[in-house]
Amino acid sequence: MSRYTEHEIRNLFATFPNEFINHDQLKAKLFSRQEEPQAGRHAKVLFRVALIAAIFMVFAVTTGGTLVAALQSLLFGNSTAEQLASFEEPSTAISFRIVNRSDRVTAAPESSAFQSFETIVELQAAAPFPVKLPTHLPDNTAPDLLSIQKLPGGEYGHDVRIHYKALSDGNEYSIGLFQYYAGSEASLDLQTTYPIQKNNIGEIEGLVVSDPEGTVHIYWIKDEVLFELFSGYLEVDTLLTIAESV
């Protein structure tokens, strides 16, 4: 029996054949309508609007409801709430806040707007605080995605994210190192239903959380910066060694 490495699986994706043969036919179907004379298109649009209006009015009258209810029913059927809810994605079961001595939240992680950078040097130059890097990383590891939070005013925020891509025995996996500037005398308020284990990172106390799906997260605060290191592939001990080298 052959055994597949991740590299071989990636090659299979790359060589998976394109079996779509009706390319010209579909292209004609999709784009020919756009080349009809303008007047003809307008007449068709008007006809469709009139038809939809007629169907809508008949529907409203026959259901005996209001026009708004008829429209809602036509658009969503009877399960609007159910359909909308199904688009919600489960969020992460680990969240945290950085709290300073006066209990004021100074950083809110998981901001949505980020700017990407091509190199670590560019990222470090743009970041509003000194970004630290691990001196120890597994072999065959390279920076992959580098980004800094972008605030609505255009300036960079206190949320810096580095994703490394690593290769081991043909398996590609990622290591994340996120850094949040926390300010002086900040503490971490970690909220999770998963067990939290305390581990020393050098002389600093770190918190280790392993989620049920196998991702290990380590949190610690050093020099006014909160670090979060995580991987779904590496063991806790390996991650702790990386953490100590930051």
Add this chain to the structure above:
Amino acid sequence: MVTTPTTTSEQLDMAQIRALYEEYHSRVFRFFRLHTGTKEWAEELLSATFERAIANRRRFNASKGTLEVWLFTIARNLLRDYFRKAGKHRHDALDAASHIISAEKAPDEQAMLQEEHRQLAEALRLLPDRDRTAILLKHIAGLRTAEIAKVLQVTEKNASVILARGMKKLRAIMNEEVPK
């Protein structure tokens, strides 16, 4: 390469949609092909994706993501409808991947490659929907992790974890390390 408009006021015109079609129709087709298991459904969904893209081209907003993210978000939404109609996790009988005869490969090598592609398609069907989508967005659509996160509406961190875990599961299935 299709360039994403950089301002929100710059709407997509038909020439851009055509260019998008030329560049991405093969990737969108294979994305659906490996998701649904059949060529027929993949063709229908490919057609529906570009019909929707044409209809919504004036609503494209560059500040929310690239053209690729927009296109594959449409594709993913259509897949949700497909699975909702077909019943969750239901797949039609798997088509064998057809291969164009290549003069560069010996017949036995081609047969082996065809068999490996069949195994890949079958293993993908055993993955949870989100894992499969993330993997196909990466390895078939060619999206980056940050773009995959936008299509899946999860954080970048979650997307990278979903990808790593999904590939681990896929590899285990293909190597028959887990019961099918």
